[in-house]
Amino acid sequence: MTLALGCVADDYTGASDLANTLTKAGLRTVQTIGVPADDLALPEVDAVVVSLKSRSIPADEAVARSREAAAWLNARGAGHLLFKVCSTFDSTDEGNIGPVTDALREDAGEAIALVTPAFPETARTVYLGHLFVGMVPLAESPLKDHPLNPMRDSNLVRVLARQSRAGVGLVDLATVAQGAEAVGARLDALAREGKGAAIADAVLDRDLAVLGAAALTRKVSTGASGLGLGLARALVAAG
Template identity: 30%
Template sequence: MPSCLSGKKMNNKQNILLAFYGDDFTGSTDALEFITRAGAKAVLFIEPPTAEQLLQFPDIDVIGVAGKTRALSPAQMQEILLPAFEQLKASGAKQVHYKVCSTFDSSATVGSIGKAIDCGATVFPNKLIPVIGGMPALGRYCLFGNLFARMGIGSNGKIYRLDRHPSMSKHPVTPADESDLRLHIGKQTEKKIGLIDITQLDLPVEQWKEALTDEEVILVDTMYEEQLTKVGEWMNDLEEEKTLFSVGGSGVEAALGNYWNEKGLLTKVSEWKKPVKATPLLVVSGSCSPVTAAQIAWAKSNDFEEVIIDAQKIVDEGTVDAAVLNHVAVFLQKQKNVLVHTGSKQTENLSSEKLGAALGIIAKHAVLHSNVKRVVVAGGDTSSYAARAMGIDAVEMIAPIVSGAPLCKAYSKNKKINGLEVNFKGGQVGAEDYFGLF
């Protein structure tokens, strides 16, 4: 796809505050939510936007790109990220953020955060690359470099050190075996990683540099919500008239948003119109998370019609049975809520690309052949492929539902998809009755 570099830079009147690149779709909508809550006009695109696309949003403050690098090898990531970062740099944004999952899902071979850091260091001029470790609003806490995570975002689940987390320690692609983010990321890059720890956060930001020596990457502890404003101030000071490249979960958007609110650059949105429930509702899930499994069980016991797809067959053959497509459409035509998922047979790691694309094909067919107006997609690794298969070009936040997974409006060249209400949720998001919120 042509980039915003083709022909000319973006219109300077747009004054882009922030551009972020998400490693998957659910994580990208998470970042979209927190910067939109801060009052920014933010749009999340499937690919780096063209100048023509940006003309549709003349008052845009923040550009997001929902990537798929979380499921890719380092070589594949580099091929995508280097030109993408150049395009985002050309936006003139003072801040460019590589958005990762709040649990830093990655390894040296899949979704490498270290490779993303290396690519960012190639494109952007900042000497220090900040890595924001926690996001309190999502139940993610970084303490002395170690990450702790609540079981289920938007729930009252227990908090575990990441390498002892019942779900993340057993992730089918990138199981968490190390909670110290310096060691975790250090397996993926040769850059020296330092830390601004919880005790140093109480100091004025101008004194934070006293904790640093020759590090190139700086992890920042984040334990409490009120600390984020100071983190945003520090990131703002690091700009030095240049684009600052950073890494982390949506704590980056929360930190910058809080700081810009304090300085009057943005006005926080405190009230949202509550969306009415949709009938019928379509849910498609490729998640293996026990959190999502509990939500599926809840839906089955609350009158959702269940359609189980054979994930292994889809991956092996690369197609979706016509009978499945028709089955889903018929239920929706009868005004039944429908849940499409892979069942208990999916016990091993399968192709996120093929499974995600299949879920997207099912969802698109349902929208084209029924009166469904709202779709929920569950599963971080598969979400980016599902969105692409649905023909979505961009999304904009409509309303918060559960922290990190807002309800959005889709933009598409397909008239039936354009305007569709969509919710993309990661496997760890939500309480058991999550699907009942829609």
């Protein structure tokens, strides 16, 4: 079996949300709890979401578990790997979004990964690299006081850079508005500058389709269910 999309989710609830999003967008999707056994017989599906509980554990453990999940998905021919994170991007300065993204990107042999937690349908948008919850920046919203990972900085380029070994750049909304090819060109330019990840703006539903199409030209991306929706729509459109 060859999967169109393999997903590694950093918690069970978010994994369920992603699986539901992919299914509604037209992908036949299976969700697992933990990394399945090698002999698991899958039905004919387009996507598999492997649910982990790795968001708030030590970074090295999160990397190890995510790599195990990615290896299982890659062994089934996953055409693209999405590291699914929360739409509030909640994480400490040590990770785990940056370390896992770095590891999965490097394992895939990619120079740069597109990253966005945007999901306008749930009032999560990113503009000039800043995450908004409804009409206010993340750091001014009630979510700033997350019980495990308080988020006091809305600038995701800065947040991710504190966690990542490589530099972090920005794909701004003006570039996204020009389409997937422009996004791809911007990613290439950032990679030449030594950036390993790029936060991508998205404020409207149509922005997700652009980002999904751009992300599919590479092997790995990181995002919330909104990016999953963009990936699913791009895959369905491609037939």
